[in-house]
Amino acid sequence: MEPTIARVDAPLTDFAVTPFFRHETVEDVMASQREKRAVMRTIEVCELRIAGEKNYVPVVPADSIWQVQNGQSVTYAERFSEQYRQFKTGGAQEASGTPLQELSPYGITPAQISLCRAMKIHSIEAAHSLEGHALKALGVQGNDLKRMTAAYMANLARGGQVESELEQLRRQVAELTAARKTSPLSGNEEANDDGISEASFDEMSDDQIKAYIRERSGSAPRGNPSRETLVRMALEA
Incomplete structure (x- = not known):
């Protein structure tokens, strides 16, 4: 037909x-x-x-x-x-907007990205614009998706402050690595191969630790792991 x-x-x-x-x-x-x-x-x-x-x-x-x-x-x-x-x-026709993969730090999963593709949602901006029956069509995933896109847009509106914070975090990690390699550990404190110990993360928030894990491993932690789990994952990253 x-x-x-x-x-x-x-x-x-x-x-x-x-x-x-x-x-x-x-x-x-x-x-x-x-x-x-x-x-x-x-x-x-x-x-x-x-x-x-x-x-x-x-x-x-x-x-x-x-x-x-x-x-x-x-x-x-x-x-x-x-x-x-x-x-x-004869080129590939690409959708406009920001790829959904950029929501990884905000918790989007491969399954959710696949669901979005099935519903013809190909960008963060498109997902953020969903309202009414189009949003309801996503079922229980709709609220999570709107929450993530709202957080992304809010950070975007802050004029790149998130990127600045990530860059500051990278510098802090580099400084910690250099300091731990030249300074002896105190007590029973253990460090990984890069000289990073649990104490290295004492001044970081959970979100900063998640950003550190993503920076080192390429993917952010899923769900809401405890701080102890986040620190362990950061040491292993």
Whole structure:
């Protein structure tokens, strides 16, 4: 069954829509009526994969009008000009926005990322924009996802403060490593191969220790482990 070529007028944020341009063979109705036979032609179309909409995938001609802005018509090809360029040059069509993997420090799991892909949610911004039935479609994972994206957006709004804190943490770790390699340990204190001991983490918050673990191992701890577990994981990282 051929996809329906439909006009989509409802305003949607670009991050909530992942476009996919392709060729589609459709019937030229006027030509068919003139020639009294089915006349087919190939056109460029754009699938609009809407975040949170599992079954609703509208398809529009790439050269159809999306909006009229300041008296000038804007086609879907122009609206999604980057993806259209990728389509025309044979490249991979990539979704706009920040990859969901960037939510790893906030606790997102591979299973949750897979669920998002299944629901056509391909970016943090798209996930953050979910409301109403689109959010309910995620089931019990919806609240966790909104919490993580809200935290990410809040940190983003803080003007990169999180990155600054991580950079400060890296410097602190480097200083601790250098100090432990040149200074003897006191009492029964044990250190790992890098000279880092449990005391090295006394002044760090749980979130800072999690960030340290992610920095060293490439992945953040899952769930809400105890501080003792976090310190052990940090020593082993």
